[in-house]
Amino acid sequence: MTAGLQxxxxxxxxxxxxADVQPGRWRRMPPKAKVGAVLLGVFILAGIIGPLVAPxxxxxxNPAPALSLHAPYGQHLLGTTQSGQDVxxxxxxxxxxxxxxxxxxxxxxxxxxxxxxxxxxxxxxVWDEVLSLLSNVFLxxxxxxxxxxxxxxLQTKGQTAxxxxxxxxxxxxxxxxxxxxxxAIRNRDFIAAARETGEKTWRIISFEIVPNEVSLIAASFxxxxxYAIGASVAxxxxxxxxxxAWSLGTMLYWAQSQQALELGAWWWFVPPGLAVALIGxxxxxxxxxxxxLGNPRLRDATSASRIAxxxxxxxxxxxxxxxVSQYRGKLAGFLHSFSRSSMLDETERAGHR
Amino acid sequence: xSFIVRRLVFYIVAAWVALTVNFFIPRxxxxxxxxxxxxxxxxxxxxxxxxxxxxxxxxxxGSIWSQYxxxxxxxxxxxxxxxxxxxxxxxxxxxxxxxxxxxxLVGSATIIAFVVGxxxxxxxxxxxxxxxxxxLPGLMFLQAIPYFFFALILLELFAAKLHVFPLGQGYAQGxxxxxxxxxxxxxxxxSLLPALTxxxxxxxxWMLQMRNVMITTVGEDYVIAAQAKGLHNRRVIFTxxxxxxxxxxxxxxxxxLGFVVSGALIMEIVFSYPGIGLLLLTAVTSSDYPLMxxxxxxxxxxxxxxxxxxxxxxxxxxxxxxxxxxTR
Numbered sequence: 001m002t003a004g005l006q007x008x009x010x011x012x013x014x015x016x017x018x019a020d021v022q023p024g025r026w027r028r029m030p031p032k033a034k035v036g037a038v039l040l041g042v043f044i045l046a047g048i049i050g051p052l053v054a055p056x057x058x059x060x061x062n063p064a065p066a067l068s069l070h071a072p073y074g075q076h077l078l079g080t081t082q083s084g085q086d087v088x089x090x091x092x093x094x095x096x097x098x099x100x101x102x103x104x105x106x107x108x109x110x111x112x113x114x115x116x117x118x119x120x121x122x123x124x125x126v127w128d129e130v131l132s133l134l135s136n137v138f139l140x141x142x143x144x145x146x147x148x149x150x151x152x153x154l155q156t157k158g159q160t161a162x163x164x165x166x167x168x169x170x171x172x173x174x175x176x177x178x179x180x181x182x183x184a185i186r187n188r189d190f191i192a193a194a195r196e197t198g199e200k201t202w203r204i205i206s207f208e209i210v211p212n213e214v215s216l217i218a219a220s221f222x223x224x225x226x227y228a229i230g231a232s233v234a235x236x237x238x239x240x241x242x243x244x245a246w247s248l249g250t251m252l253y254w255a256q257s258q259q260a261l262e263l264g265a266w267w268w269f270v271p272p273g274l275a276v277a278l279i280g281x282x283x284x285x286x287x288x289x290x291x292x293l294g295n296p297r298l299r300d301a302t303s304a305s306r307i308a309x310x311x312x313x314x315x316x317x318x319x320x321x322x323x324v325s326q327y328r329g330k331l332a333g334f335l336h337s338f339s340r341s342s343m344l345d346e347t348e349r350a351g352h353r
Numbered sequence: 354x355s356f357i358v359r360r361l362v363f364y365i366v367a368a369w370v371a372l373t374v375n376f377f378i379p380r381x382x383x384x385x386x387x388x389x390x391x392x393x394x395x396x397x398x399x400x401x402x403x404x405x406x407x408x409x410x411x412x413x414x415g416s417i418w419s420q421y422x423x424x425x426x427x428x429x430x431x432x433x434x435x436x437x438x439x440x441x442x443x444x445x446x447x448x449x450x451x452x453x454x455x456x457x458l459v460g461s462a463t464i465i466a467f468v469v470g471x472x473x474x475x476x477x478x479x480x481x482x483x484x485x486x487x488x489l490p491g492l493m494f495l496q497a498i499p500y501f502f503f504a505l506i507l508l509e510l511f512a513a514k515l516h517v518f519p520l521g522q523g524y525a526q527g528x529x530x531x532x533x534x535x536x537x538x539x540x541x542x543x544s545l546l547p548a549l550t551x552x553x554x555x556x557x558x559w560m561l562q563m564r565n566v567m568i569t570t571v572g573e574d575y576v577i578a579a580q581a582k583g584l585h586n587r588r589v590i591f592t593x594x595x596x597x598x599x600x601x602x603x604x605x606x607x608x609x610l611g612f613v614v615s616g617a618l619i620m621e622i623v624f625s626y627p628g629i630g631l632l633l634l635t636a637v638t639s640s641d642y643p644l645m646x647x648x649x650x651x652x653x654x655x656x657x658x659x660x661x662x663x664x665x666x667x668x669x670x671x672x673x674x675x676x677x678x679x680t681r
Contacts, residue, residue, distance in 0.1 A: 032490065133363075133366070136363070136367075137363075137366060137367045137370050139608060139611070140364070140367050140608075140611065140656065140657060140660055141367060141370070141371050141611065141653055141656070142610075142611035142612075142614045142615055142652055142653060142656050143611055143612075143615060144611075144614075144615030144618060144619075145614075145615070145618065145633070145648065145649045145652045145653070146371075146374070146649060146653075148633060148637060148645065148649070149375070149378060149645050149646060149649045150378060152636075152637045152640070152642075152645055153378055153379055153642055153645070230499060233499050234499065234500075234501065234615075234619055237499075237501055237619070237622075238619070238622060238634060238637060239634075239637060239638060240637055252499075252501075252502070256505070261505060261508075261509050261513070262513070269505070273498070273499060273502035273505075273506075276498075276499045276502065277498040277499065277502065280498065280499070281498075285490070291565075337359050338359045338360065338362055338363040338366075339363070340360065340604065340607070340664065340667075
């Protein structure tokens with residue numbers, strides 16, 4: 001929240017110095033975020049150029065018996081599968097497909113959560129409660145079994161179907177967080193100022209509110225991508241995917257169904273799993289980095305200062321109290337009383353002690 | 354109205370949404386599911402066709418609303434229809450056989466992971482920047498590994514190579530399930546490695562979350578005041594800081610239950626553990642829609658039930674919530 005205020009000040013006080021700030025930004029990023037960004041960058045690069053530099057056709061089955069389950073060597077850097085396919089080519093093509101799916105799902109689901117979250121917080125009242133109720137219902141229904149039932153009953157299991165279903169179920173978490181943040185920002189002075197100057201609501205939303213939530217939206221995007229990778233790989237591993245397309249998940253499916261581990265063919269099984277793990281780790285690190293950027297207290301002890309022999313954590317950010325609207329209409333209040341947060345609200349009955 | 358009753362109403366709404374989605378999925382899908390099933394299983398008698406039609410609503414006997422009504426009625430009586438792959442076994446019998454396995458293993462592993470993870474999070478948050486805090490990036494990596502991959506590697510290492518644990522399954526072959534020590538001992542022995550994988554992969558999440566809340570709580574004035582009073586560190590940590598930090602953690606626990614269950618499904622597939630996840634896999638591979646849908650419902654209801662339990666715990670452990678309960 002303070003970051004938002006700072007960038008506001010920067011924008012109004014000295015717009016011309018913004019460009020000077022840019023080069024130092026990378027250096028000031030938390031180390032975790034740097035490691036995450038680099039890790040992710042490598043895989044995105046592999047996803048972009050991978051299919052172009054793949055040495056073989058990933059589906060090509062080399063009939064030579066010597067090339068069945070061959071350990072890594074010069075011509076097949078990651079060895080071959082049981083039917084003589086090149087593991088490296090499968091990996092390079094698979095990374096593209098997995099990342100593509102995850103990023104599309106990330107964009108669609110995050111867009112949905114921004115729309116639902118901001119609308120919900122801005123409209124307030126009954127609409128807010130209905131939308132919150134909806135996202136709470138979808139949060140409490142376990143996603144993977146629902147995904148399996150939805151995709152499993154499709155006759156054709158393509159990439160598009162997976163993207164649609166994953167996006168449709170991936171928005172509630174982000175919507176919840178973004179709604180809370182919008183509620184907090186909505187009552188701040190600069191929004192009131194914008195409203196006083198006669199700005200239209202859509203302008204306030206897209207030029208005042210959303211830019212102040214960029215770090216939150218970024219974190220929500222990263223989380224959604226993480227969810228999409230995990231879910232799509234797990235679904236493919238179970239066999240609920242187009243098994244003829246090469247993704248990291250289908251690679252693992254074929255490796256598992258053809259007993260790669262029992263046959264000792266680690267080069268068939270470890271690369272796709274490790275790739276998913278590293279992409280995931282990159283995303284998690286990036287996310288913690290973003291978190292630390294917004295919440296200085298979570299930063300490493302290196303940023304703490306030492307005063308009289310005591311390590312003190314970095315100074316607290318100026319507390320900004322979330323001003324949840326005190327007044328709720330009758331129907332809205334009734335709906336709200338069914339949510340878990342109603343029990344923990346401080347605002348509703350602050351004076352009942 | 355009491356808070357718990359209100360929450361119950363919420364969970365009933367959630368259950369109704371799940372039921373309705375479940376009802377409309379096979380009806381909204383393109384293609385004829387019944388024909389697909391019949392083609393896949395030549396052994397099915399023609400009489401099964403009608404039963405399948407009725408079950409999946411393909412033949413449209415009656416209006417959609419009367420179908421919906423009889424569907425709800427069936428679910429209330431635990432009548433999930435007959436299984437296609439193991440025709441004519443009722444789906445409910447198959448469920449009754451598998452649910453205890455999942456419930457015991459996943460339940461205990463989740464509680465262990467939550468308790469240990471929260472405990473470690475308290476320590477890491479208190480000693481911010483300490484030794485435990487430094488292993489966090491490593492734990493995060495552990496968390497990012499796809500669960501089944503991690504489980505498969507452990508299975509290969511400990512079961513296939515080192516022979517410390519058995520290679521999957523719920524109990525040793527040749528044993529007859531029952532209440533005798535041979536079987537119980539074997540079942541416990543077979544559940545150790547699966548439980549370990551669940552605990553190891555989920556512990557980091559609980560720890561990280563608790564640590565983060567704890568760090569924020571430790572900076573609060575009342576914690577500093579408690580320290581200034583000269584209270585023993587243990588008392589400050591547990592009675593002042595952790596006591597307050599645990600509430601967001603409990604809410605997080607409730608929200609994460611769905612993910613925990615999803616992970617458990619995959620675990621059973623990796624370990625060929627005779628629970629509901631393995632049953633779901635057989636249902637998927639044989640396009641056994643009635644079984645798939647019944648499993649989805651059972652899992653959803655289990656998660657809703659667990660959520661109710663967590664809500665009760667929140668009310669019991671949060672004085673604010675208790676006070677509000679009293680005033681309502």
